[in-house]
Amino acid sequence: MTHLVAEHITMLYGLTAALQDVSLTIEGHEYVVLLGPSGSGKTTLLSVIGGFTAPTAGRIHIAGRDVTDIGPARRPTATVFQDYALFPHMSVEQNVGYGLKLRRVPAPARAAQVARALEMVGLAGFGRRGIHELSGGQRQRVALARALIVEPEILLLDEPLGALDLNLRRQMQDELLALQRRTGRCFVHVTHDQEEAMALASVIVVMNRGRIEDAGPPARVYARPATRFTANFMGESTAFSGAVAAPGVIATPVGRLPHTGATRDAEATVIIRPENIRADSGGGIPLGQARITEAVFQGAHYRVFAAAESGQRFNLRLPPSAMPRTGDTLTLSCEAHDLVPV
């Protein structure tokens, strides 16, 4: 069953559009990550899904029901806020149990459910603590337990790991994934960190300037980005641009390259990821010679920047055994299927 459908969502703040005709369909219980720079509209979209912001135009359907006109209280969503937004005057168990109290669950049943929820997020025995006695990671878990206990169809997470240090962030990523699998709920997670997005998502939605640039599984979005913006935002790449020489072929500084979908009389671009450029002539498509301008050792590989005499720049990776040095000349090639039209 389609779980979340956003239809032509537009959100205007005065004259600026935070969201422009955004449509998105999520099938089943995915881990969706809304990824984009600040101001891309990802948080606004989350807010519209959660019912905190009414869109200027468009509809939201959750689990087959149109919820556009329903407030957050009656939507089958629950939110984990960026600063956790825990109730400071309540204990951990009161925080977690608040949603059940509002649903008039009797106290004994509530206590049992709260204990189970706290155990699920690894906070068994913390029920009586005050919020101020908890560390950042623990508060995060309380916020998760508080949201999950009401069994939402969709759990919304607004940059939930932003306030945590790197180690804790990695650990919480693993726990979020485990929680999503165990609860079988749809998670929609907002972040600006593409590594976090790739580590978590089963579907990445890349956003920019209030529009969706690309949506799909992380491996596809990384390897074959739909747009130039996605290509740049999801990692490094080398771009070859040139005029269309014939249908499906563009003339670039490194020679003629295949470009599916290139039409006549237009400038077109293909991109290639650094790990797909070969530093030998063994690939199907020769890319000419280039001189290394910079080689940065990164442990598992060298990050190498090179430039051809035509001015074309390259960004590639070489194994440590290649010992690249600035000034060395490389012969480059690649395979046709690694060139991605954008």
Place this chain on the structure above:
Amino acid sequence: MMARLSARTMTAAAYMAVCYAFIFIPVGVLVLFSFQSGDLPVPPLHGLSLRWYASAFNDGRLVDAFTNSIVVGSVSSGLSVMIGFMAAFGLARYDIPGKAVMRAVIMLPLAVSYLLVGMGLLVSSSALGLGPSLVTVIIGHVVINMPLAFAICQAQLGEHQRRIESAARDLGAGTFRVVFEITAPMIAPALVAAFCLCFTLSWDEFLIAYLNTRFDVTLPVVIWDLLRGGLNPETNAAGSFIFLVSISVMAIVELFLRRGRRS
């Protein structure tokens, strides 16, 4: 270098001591002569005694006025905090046209002199045929103290608190429950502090109370009356007691505001 620094420090310390002395010597003298065993609250100090405290606590007028002051202070402060909190919540959480104007109008009484508020109240209550009473004084104190309570509450209702309220709504709470189960308890330290601050201001407010009372009066009014009859250590004892109540309440304010800031 060290010598010069310490000379400067000494000068600064001396300056500070003079300032504090200027502020506190009158209060110190008042309190000291409330323990006078002689008949006049002026030097020389004949000896220490609690007889004037005993006489103050046996003075029916003072005791009645004390009760009245407590009632006026509690009721007016309670109303001020309630109205101030509701106004602050409404203005902080809803998009209403003319918000800036409304805020300015709410804060305006702070700029109006107590004399004007007192006279205005006297004139209007007479025009309405109500005459002077403690109720009028309570209204006057709400007028002057509500803006303070409003300002204190407003400072506590920021974006962080808004998200906490959103979290409660998200879990299914309606506005009524959000206000009473989340917002008010969350900023309770500030509400208590606002109440205490309003109480101390009401506790020793004289002008409005004087203009709007006749037989049932508040403590400052009785003391002013006593002073007109001449100097008497009993007045000192009553004054010292008022001072004690004020600083106790202020200490509570400090305690709660500090706790609020820590959370």
